[in-house]
Every structure is written in structure tokens, then in C-alpha cells.
Amino acid sequence: MLHAFRNAARIGIVGAGVTLAVTINPSCRPASDVPLPSSSSEATNHFARAPYLQLVTPTSIVVVWRTDGPIQPFVRYGSALEHLDQQSNPLTTVTRVAITTNKAERKILEEEQPELFQLPKLHTAPAGQFQYEVRLTDLQPDSKYYYAVYDGTRRLTERDPSYHFFTQPPRGSNHPMRFWVVGDSGTGRPGQHEVHSAMLEWTKDEARPIDFYLHLGDMAYGRGRDVEFQTRFFEMYEPTLRHIVCWPTMGNHEGATSKGTNGVGPYYDAYVCPTRGEAGGVATGTEAFYSFDYGRAHFVCLDSHDLDRKPTGLMARWLSLDLERTKADWIIAFFHHPPYTKGTHDSDREPQLIQMRAHIMPILESFGIDLVLTGHSHIYERSMLVDGAYATPTVAEGVILDDSDGDPRTGAPYRKSAGLTPNNGTIQVVAGNGGTVVGRKGTMPIMCKIAVEHGSVIVDIDGDTMRGTMVNKFGEVKDVFSVVKRGQVNHVRLTNPRQLKSFSRPKSPGDDPAGEAPEDFFVAIPQYSEWTYLTENHPDGLKWTELKFDTKGWKKGEAPFGYEYKEARTVLEDMKGKYSFIYLRHEFEVEHADHIAELGLMINYDDGFIAYLNGKEVVRKGVGKGHGKNAQQVKSHDANKYAYFPLKDFEKYLKDGTNVLAIEGHNTSIDSHDFLMDPYLLIED
């Protein structure tokens, strides 16, 4: 099959195929005449980039895919899987091509296929790839369509119900919506996959799938090249992208190869974004920033990376024009650089972040923005209801309108006036925890919830209520906030609002024989993480310390583990008098293990422990000899502070990808009056 496809491609590019690919086929047959393949097995591996959806409106959508070499691109679609009775119009198909950069080859092509050079180019894509952007028009709003991609009469996509899409509801209609928000995910690592899977599982459990998705940038580490888009975005999210539209914003990593000022680069090749107000909002004339409507909500995407962020700049001026015209009840903005963060980035120090806060936030808030979604900082941070926090450094005094946690499960949602009211309060969400290594520098004063773990955000809007839910990579809900816009709400600015406890980097105890914690580090296993653990029985040997060990029958619980210590989150109520040990395992991801200067265990413990990295012992404290059921000479130690232990010879055992840290904790005896194991893991780069 592949051989035949290559031949077809070869024939196409030097024969009539290119012409067929780029010009109109005026005599395309009625869809009913096109024969369908007899089985789905015929329709596999035809794509260099599998079909995905873009720029959906109430009456149109764009289906995009790539092939190696040209084809006759058609999309057939209809309201039933077995009844794809409509066919795309070649007039609404855009073809892009990647032409070899070899000068000699280009010269030959220029002579033989000059029309190729008139096509829009794909940047850094493999030579010979063709991208097809097929716009389907005259669709019914709020309707489900099935579709299939064809090369002439040959069906390329399988007969699979997942190839479908929904058009948007009519603009201005009061239509409930659910969308997924993820940032900084494009590593291609398991963390990214787990966050995606957790969203799918969580929405499946709720029997309410997402309607669309916002990506907050950094979707293709490390330089946003075409191959990185393919492996770290399109292949990772393919099952979702074939039936859900992703609305993107460019991150700094994509900015290494794509340029917002002229809209050129792999990022701009990958996405089809509005430039002329096609999806609602005001025309931008560029794909770098844009807006779209969904029901009663207006979404604004900005390029915070490489465009002028000043109020006199093109983007800010467009923003004012766009927002003065919207008739929506909700405004949601998304861009890459967060105005407020103390995650892996510091918005009090970095110019791009400061400028987004000082220049863009006043415009957004003067039009009554409700929610700002950003990434860049690899953490989850969610603010209280805030307005007017433009100063540097950011302070909470006088800018918080409601310092509750806005969690409708435990208290009251945030309240705002109905419709759009200027300066009535904004929720800021930093969701840069979509897949890469998370970390934290401090506490941003306006924040209400902070989570240093992988996850993503699912937002629901129904009538006058918005609800945001942070789901971690294990599918657990780690934060919920809600905003209700009803009646007239006048806030009193709080002069002394509630604030989270300040965050200070853990220090070594000094008088302990442990090492000195690094000044600058990243968290590989966060504090209070969920660990897999075993009590009551000893595992056989040391197989349990290895990555491939099957933990079937083990339990899960949040650190710290213990009893009689108020810090314990997983309380081992049955431990005293019954057993004196616990076995813990936690997997973690590492990119570029060879660049890591030090790996260290931060632990508050009572009484002793042995730690293993990928099956090898790397730290032993308070356990004289032996291990497991043969552990002996356990010394008494009170858990009154954290100690830092560099992992011995970690460079021999640590590897790129998934690793496992295993810890066996021991009490001096089964009658000991207390016990605690409170570990987390740090990386010094």
C-alpha cells in the first residue's frame, strides 16, 4: 500500500497531480457516485498528519490534513455516518507545500513545476508534504456532521464515528458550553499523555464531553519546529483533534521558529485561525491574535510573545476595537505569558509578563473581562476575584474584590453583575502544568489556589454561571471555582484580603548530617503527592523498587504517611501494634537526565528509611543494616523538620523518561507512639 502511495505521489508531483491538487476540479462527481472502500482496513496510514479540525463557526469548519505528495483532496460529510451525502467545494480548499531547500533540486522543480512555487509554503516540514485545508460551508448551526477524507474517489479515513464535528451554536444563543484548557504540554512525555487521558476520563465519567479546546502555548517543545508539532502535539492529541477544534495561542517555544509579525512559521502552518472576523469579533488581518464567539461568550486570543504589547501597538488597539463591539455576556482571554505568577516564572521580574499586566490587563478589565487563561509558568495558580492589579510588584491590598475561594462545593461562588460590567472582577488562571516539569518560586499574593502538579482545566459556562475545574493527571479534582453573574453587584475592595501562606524554599536543617538543599531547584515529585504504598506485608526482595514492578494490590495515598503527627494526610490508623514499616513508590519524569546536577530527597521522617532510585539504593538514614523484613538497628528520630539528602550516584541510575523513587520507612518498633514519612524530590539543574 505504501509503495503504491509513493508511486501515486511521484506521478502526481511531476504529472497532473499538482494541478489537480491546487486547482478546481469542475467536474467533481456527486458524492453518491463515489465508491466507499469495502473495509476500514483499506484506509490506514495515508496521512503524514492525520485530519484535524479548525476554525469552526455556526455554519462552517475547516478540515486539515497532510499527505506525502499531492492528492485530489475532498471531504465528504453528512448527518449520518453511512450517509455522507455532501462533498467539499474545491474552491474552498487551500493547499500548502513543503519544497526542498536543496538548490539544485529547486531549480529542476522550478522548471518543471513552476506552479508549486505559487503555493503557500510549509516551513521546516519534510520536502514533498502537502497540507490541505478544506473549508466546509453552508452548514447548519449546532449540528453534528460525520466526515471522511478522500483522494479523488479513494477514501483515506476509516469508517469511524469519531470522525465527526459539531458546528457552533448560533452566535448570541444561550447555549451551555464546556471547553478544555491546557498549557505547556508539548513534551511528548507521559505527563502530557496522562493529562490528556485524565481529561477524557473525567469528562466521560460526567457524560459531558468538551465542545472545544484552548491551548495556551508551548505545544511543541523545544523550538516549535514542524517535526515537534507532529510528534508532540498532533500525534499526542490525535484522537481528540479529529473531532474537536483546538484554538491556539503561540508560546515562546513556538516563537523560536514562528513569527507573529508576519505570521510565518510552523505554528502558522499548523493552525487556521480567523483573520477577518470569520468566527465572530473584529477582523485582525493576522492569525497572531484573533477572537471568536461561542454562544454568549466571546474569546480573545493574544500573542504575548513577540508582538508589541503597548496600548498604542496594533494588538492592543485591535483589542479595544474588538471588545467595544462584542455583544456577549462573557469575555474570556487567553495568551501565553501570565500577568500574575510565581511558578517557574516571576511576573514581578520578567518584562513580557509585566507588560501584559500593565498594558493589556487595564484594557481587558475596562471592558469587563471575566477570565484570563495563561500558561508559560509550569504550575497551576488560580486567583481570587481581582481588579486593577497593575502595579509591580503585585500586591493584594486594594485589588481583591472577593477573597473567598469561590468554590461552590464548600462555600459561595464569586458574584458579578449580569452581562459585562467594567472592572467588576477577573479570575486569573495559570495552567502551564499540562505536561512539562512543574515548579514554584513563591506565592503570588492575589492567588487563591496553587498546585505544583500536572493537570488541566475544564471550564463550563451555562447561562449566568461559569465553573472551572482543575483535574490533575490522575483524574482528581484539585480546584473548583465558580462565577455567577446576576443582578447588580457592587464590590468593596478589600484593604487586607486573605492571602495564602508565603512559600519559602525548604532549607536543610544545618545540624543534620544531610546535605545542603540547592538554592535553585525544580520539583520532580511535589510535596503532598499521591504515592503508591504497601503496609502490613513485606514485598519479596527488592523487585518492588524497580520501575517495572507491578503494584497490583498496593494502595494509593497522599504524603505524609503516619500516625500521631497532625501533618499526616494518609493516616495509618492500624499501624501501631500491628506493623512497623511502609513501602512507598512514586514515578516521575525527567528530560535530559544528563543535564541534571543533583537529585535530592527532601524528607521529614520518623524514624528511619531507605530510598531507592530505579532499583538501586541511594539513601539510607536511621536503618543500621538490612532491608525490608530484614531491616535492623532502626534508630529513633523525631519528624520535626525536613532534611535534604542528595541521592548517591543518581547519575548512574537516572534516565530520560519515566523513573521511580521507592522508599521503605521503618519505625523503631510496632509499639512506637508515632510514625511519619513525608518525602518529596528535588532536581537541581
Place this chain on the structure above:
Amino acid sequence: MASTLPPLVAADVRRLWSLPVLLAAALCNLPPAAAHDSPEHVVEALTIRIHAQPKRPDLFWRRATEYRALGRLDAAARDLRQAIKLDPAFLPALADLGRVQLAQGSRGAARRTIEQALSRATDEAARAPLRMVLAEVLIQTGDFPKALAQCQAAISGATAPTAKAGATNGSGAELDWYLTRGQIQSRLGLFGQAAAGLREGYEQTGSAVLEVEYIEALIDGGFFTEASAQIEPLLNDCRWRSSWLIRRARCRLGQGETSAAHQDLLAAISELNQRLGAPHPSPELLADRSLAYALAGDMGLARRDLSHASQLGVEETSLRRVRLILAKGL
């Protein structure tokens, strides 16, 4: 025919996607600090790579980009010079060095750098962005006619049919270039040309900002009837109307419809008052209200808002109209 096909075009492209190639491509090009990418970390990562590969101009250029993001212009300039030393025809580095020098206030050096780059560029499409940097230099030196010439050449070069292929915005020129050209033309009193150029940009790209600038140029040039025709549908389509009411009032004042203009201005000020009630209002709205007061003849309140807006950092380009009225009257 098929036998003459270059081997890497179309045929066997799937071979390029073999796993080892993919892995090598993905891993070798990842900056070491990809996982936590504050500019400082990226600088550190690039520094390590520069030590290992000190002959690669692109690494110096990339580190300069990070230094610029950090506001460290001296370090950026140093790296850009090194990149150019390694590859004297490295146009992105030359263009960025010109921009950095301009930001440092070294107009002469910026001009020399860009002229060097222009001499090395091989076609007009490549020269176009360089010409725009040169135009910025010339604007800062007050040489508006020459700045305009550079803008014109840049837009012509970028919008030529060969350069336009592949442009994503319908025009090969960047949107900002049309704005800059229009501003220079307005500065030179060439309002008709400014309006025509901005309209051309708007028609090619659809940009709403160019559309507004086109209307502003019409008003500034005294083409009130044409401007009013453009304003009415836009005004009627807005939830927040103050900026359009002020534009219509300017037209009406120009047409001698003083009473109608004042009604527009009162309505605009009323709406702006609603939006300026917060303790930290948008500074741009203050500039708008200042202009509305000035057009309504209330120079005291206009000066108050102007002063406040200026204190909050509103740029002079947003204040120039009200300053003109305060200096010369309506």
C-alpha cells in the same frame, strides 16, 4: 518525466520520518532547559551550547533574543555582533542589531548596521523589513520624507506578486508597516495619501485597526463626508460607543454641526465616566475623555485628564490630538 524528479521531492518522504531521524531531530535541537524555560534558564542553556559550538552564529542570535526579552540590550548587542562576525550576511542578526542600537539611542550606529544589511540582502522582499527598521531610525532623526521613501519601498517590495505568495494576511507587508507609513504621511500633512494607503492596507488584510486609521486619516484630512459614511455603521454596531461618538463629533464639528457634535461628546463623556469609576482605570480611556472634553471646549477638564493620562504612561501618539487642540484651539 518521473525519472528527472529530485529524489527528496515527493518520493520516499515517509523515509524521513523514520524513528531514529525523528528522535535525533527532536532531542538534538531541544534546548537543555526546555522543561523550565525562563529567559535566564534559556540563556544559561544557550551559553553551554555556545561554549561547545562557538562558531554557530544562530546560537548567538538566539541568546541575543533572550537578552532582549530580559531588557539586557548591551548583552544582546554583544551577541549580535558576534553572530555577524561569524556570518556577515546573517540578515536577522543585522536587523536585530539595528533595532537594539535604535533602542539604545544609537541612531547613527543603527543606520549604518541596517545599510550594511540592505547591501547584503538579495531581493526586495528581504530588504523590506530592513527598510522598515531604517524608517524607524529616520523618524527618530526627524527625517520624515526619507522615512516615507523607505516605507514605500518596503511595502512595494513586500507586496510584489512574488513576495506575496504564501503571505497569511493577504498582503506581504506587515500590518504595522501600513500604520507607520500612514503616520509619517499624516505628519507630513499628506492626509489624502495616508488615507489611500491605509485603505489599501485595510482592503488587502481586513485589519480593523487599519480601517480605523483610514477613518482617522480622513477626519484629519478634512474628508468629513467620507469619514461619516464609514463611521455610522460601525457606531451602530458597538456596545461601547465613546470612541466612535468622538470620531463622529470631530466630523460634525468639521462640518459646522456644533450642536450635534456636542450631543455626541456629552454621550461619549457620560459613557467614559461609567468606565473610569474604578480606582485603577484604563489610562487610554482617560486620553479619550481628555479629547472629548477638549472638543467640547472644556479645556480645564481636558488638561486634568491629559495630565493624569500622561502620568499613567499614555504615549504621546495617543495624546497628540488633544495637545494640538489645547495648543491651537479647535
